[in-house]
Amino acid sequence: MDGVTRGEVLGLVVRLAAVTTLSYFTMKILVDALDPTKKQKIAAQKRAQQILSSLGIPSDINLTEYELLIASQLVDPSTITVGFEDIAGLEQIVTELRQTVILPIQKRDLFCSSALMSAPKGVLLHGPPGCGKTMIAKATAREAGARFLNLDISSLTDKWYGESQKLAGAVFTLATKIQPCIIFIDEIDSLLRVRDQHDHEATAMIKAQFMQLWDGLTTDNSCTVLVMGATNRPNDVDKAILRRMPATFRVGLPSAEQRRSILTTVLRMEVISDCVDTWRLAKLTEGFSGSDLRELCRSAAVCRVYQLKEDQEKLDPINMEDLLTALAKMRESKIECGGSIPRPPDLD
Template sequence: MSNTAFTKNEIFGLVVRLTLVSAVTFFSIKWIMNQVDPTNKSKKKAKQTAKEQLKRLTSTGNAPLKIDKLNDYEMMIAAHLVHPQDITVTWESIAGLEDLIQELRETVILPIQKKELFAYSQLTSAPKGVLLHGPPGCGKTLIAKATAREAGTRFINLDLSILTDKWYGESQKLASAVFTLAVKLQPCIIFIDEIDSFLRARNSSDHEATAMMKAQFMSLWDGLITDSNCTVIIMGATNRPQDLDRAILRRMPATFHVPMPNLGQRREIIRLILENEPIAEDVNYDELATITNGFSGSDLRELCRNASVYRVRDYVRDHFEHAYPNTSQNESEEKFYDTLRPITMADLKYSYNKMRDSKVQCNTLSLQTRIDLD
């Protein structure tokens, strides 16, 4: 009997030792993997950023949010939260799109701000999906940010790269966290820039993990659509709406086209850009709007920026190197700023000519590339 008892003790001790060795080995490998993982530091930084943003939202939001109730995946998504007060873009920052802005106010913002007025009708509730499409540089991203600020909603500027992970199944958990976090934060807008790069038309060549993530994303999106009390809006922007999956287009019933600015819109955009800049009396907004046909809003801003730089360049060339040889850099920068001349029409035309020539060369190269491919 004693030999039998001793054998049992040996077996028990062996099992305990094996368990301890296995546990130590597991946690050692896990620690090594965390140290080797290049994204480990960024994940920790993201969680810290998320905690700070969530605390601000909890202190100023309509509904309290328990930060400790969020899982690690939701914290990763929360790092991309933007507080409405941190959004500097307003409707006044957008020129020439008054009709579109008014339609957004009536279709998207009003049902969020006056939810009680639309509680008894499913037809007048805020859409669960909004698509902004049009040529590049026409203000789609600005419109999305201004909408979130005007509505006073929480804003998730979703970076699609965060949804991809090297471990199998992690991408699906992150995609799920986007929606569970948005529901806890509602009213909330999830903004996906260049949405066609993520939710493009599915085909047989898609990777299995990517196909699964798309399917789960759309399935969770359907859950928002069927819940009339949920105030979560997914807003996407793209310049290639034809590449989007048809199932995605069905989930984004509110579609707004942001076109290239026309003559009157270009005049208003230039006026807004130069509103707080020193300009000469010879600046003619009508002439600038006429010659910049085919320019987007971002092109017009770049035109004005280059024109403003030219006056700095002229001053540096004529005065800066000789006027203050014994002054420090900060002192000279201050005097340099005070003596800048205003932006002239010649500056703006010179900037336009350079941009026009650059556009012509780019279009020529693009056309030649297409011909070579054909």
């Protein structure tokens, strides 16, 4: 290295370090700009801060980055528009929920000294689709005045190894910090299905983390956090999960009396004709779920639009003919889609 001074070597090293540092930060900025999840995470954190502020949660509660991402799925119970008065035909389930879930949450200061009197840490709602499981969960959160975490399963998955477990842990740490809180998981079988040797490693670790933290809730009687799940296939849910959900409610297809109650509830805000016979409709709609009955009423209401005259300024009341026409269309569409709704004899 004849002719090369020590200062030149040092300057070369400094320039090389500067170029390397500049290249690193340039690549980092490019990767962040090309990463679609980066902007989503930033937006989720901003939305979470707005929700936390609207819920009146003290600002001195420090939340981690992962807890903020989960907090973006919080729902203010006062903004939930569904109440028990909107759920028809499920009076027995509503009564049991009031006694086993809502009362212990509302009177948690009174019941915290007893492990037997506290609210269950897990509630499972199962039954055919469209029978009101999600409505029951929302109405329970509203009635109890608890924070409602409507957990999106996709929010627990991340492309980086180990991040999913941190997000799963943040679900429970966040719920504990803002208790009382209800963690609602719709289609819980898709996340916590029966474990087998073919499970992906990341999925298996999420399940293990979820169950471990869930067990931690049972050791603290003063912790008012419960997990509420809904599923159409309870047999696909892991047995270890079912053990953690001692309060189980089956929300089945409504009976004739329940169908009449649902029809009456749905039509109560509409102008209907005196000829509408809800009892006859209830008998004609055997095998219909609650959502099917609501769609029947909606379709009947739309039928009036087709009969609207040019000079007519008000819609006619919903009559029996509109409802029967809508029922015939629904039966036809069910048959075309491979449905198996039984067809009772017409009751003229």
